[in-house]
Amino acid sequence: MKNIKIEEVVKNENQVIAIARESPFYPDGKGGQLGDRGKIGPARVLKVKEKNGYILHYLDTELEPGEYDCEIDLSRRKDIACQHTAQHILSAAFLKTADLETVSFHMGEEISTIDLNAPFILEDVLEEVEDLANEVVRKCERVEISEVDLKEAETLNLRKIPEVKEKIRVVKIGDFDITACGGFHVENTGEIGLIKIVDTEKVKKMFTRVYFVAGERALKDYRSKDRLIRSLTTVLTTSSQELEKRVKNLLESVKEKSSKLEKLAELCASLLAKSMASKRVGRFEVYDFDGPQEVGKYLPKFLADRENTIILLRYPDRVEIVSNWLDCRKIFEKLKEELNIEGGAGQKRAIVSTSSSKVVEKIEEILEWF
Template structure:
């Protein structure tokens, strides 16, 4: 608390477990269609020290925002509250999660100092994720494991967490990592005998209430490491989700959880081999169809309409056919409403030019180069007429 600050009764400092209370409205003013309320006592935490604001209601009206000015917490609601004495409630499930994760952060940061002399440079506690940035450039699995083991060992000892206000002289005697400016009375959150942190957040009263801490992942961030973790209820929820996934994988793959990765590796290998084999078979198949197409075609142009083949297949078939004979090849995919014209380059015929010339007459779009062109159509009825004109034009030119 800064000197000269208004001594509003902040219940969350007195007792962070208060979630319902009666309070008197001492001021209410309108601003931009919202009402800003000042209460005689409040348990609404307004945001600070990396911890987000509380959610809740005043006389059943949702508090849509909170802010603090000169030591006073202001509550923003979207309609006037007529009563003087109001019932206030905060969403304690959310608040308690913040308490678990905030205290968890103090503990985790102190263990990084204890074991690796690595300071925490920033802290994020959001609805999305919780993380700290620690001063370790290259973190290893071993470091993560040791830190995780140590923090949980301390949690199981259920060490008390205390808070108190000290002045500068008293602060000097505490093992603080950074001394506060002299004019400020400072709130210390102490994990008894282990960690002393200046902090304005809300905390659990003993480490056991954190439940457990799990480091979920780490990533390089500037020349530090961003450590993502979860505590308490959030961790339980995460574990429940992951356990459901693992159980489903157990069932789907018919292997115990420690063999899931092996099983997926072997399935991926199998898919790779099957894909290879399939591609080989496709090539053999395409060659067979191409030869049949050549043998069954009369005249100087090969043309065939396929009711069942997709564009990628007629494209491969076109390439193969034109590599095996010197005739222009016109192939049509009815499912994709596409037509291709191709040849092997031994004929003096510019496929792209012809498409550019006649496609617009049939509401077709496309184009291409001298040896290959493609056109696509909105309406299947235009395709037959287009092919007739295309054949005539190719005959004329080649």
């Protein structure tokens, strides 16, 4: 149990913020990692921020200024330490394996990321890095934390020397990595258990973002994906070994059937266009279609070139206006002005985000003016 002195309590809208000069709670975002959670007296700590030399604790209930016992969520802190040490190991592994430097790090509540200075990374490189990282975990390397001055730091072959004048906090993982860092870390890499890269994406056209989980998060991720695979094998009546093949076959079948459906829909539209009745509204012939979207999208191909034609396509979530004889933007502007509708319009097509029959009635009224 630790102690904290709350200097001031501010209530801001629905937030209660307890302010202290010093706090055992680690702030969110500092060093790229998550902040502590726990309790101050009877109040739960929802978020912690550092601002202008003060620590701001966002609470779920009001407190008076004064001294309080506080309790930190140690299981959360252990998870944070696990993710942060895993990040150090991964960053060092990318540097040793592929000469890729980490340009930024973000720890999330469920998944963490590192951004690397390359627009893409080959799959076999990712696997090699992951293997090396987990080899370091299995070796149960000791994680040592010390403080050194700048002169000594320059002799330690740090991955990056921070621009600070005071003492530098250094995290050393066996002989594998040594880095300046102010965050939480495990005492032994074996505590991490497992590091798993789960995804990558290109960011800012020049970096690769690597998503990873470690420790309990990695176990939860494995369980979740295992449940998904077992569920899919049950639904698709196949084994996990045959799942990929089964899915590919289904996709090919769907693609083939979709192609046939498109052809049938186009044929249906061509036949419907020959017999479809229109309604005279002002100088326009209005074709009002209330049917399957697959057919509706082909009707303009067979109707739009008929003189003074306006085509209305009614779908459950919208009405489309199609015409080669009137600027559809003018109709849309009138509709928006009178009905306050949403959607968008081009010269030959307008889309109104509603299926109300009032919209069609209003369109016909507007057409009488042109």
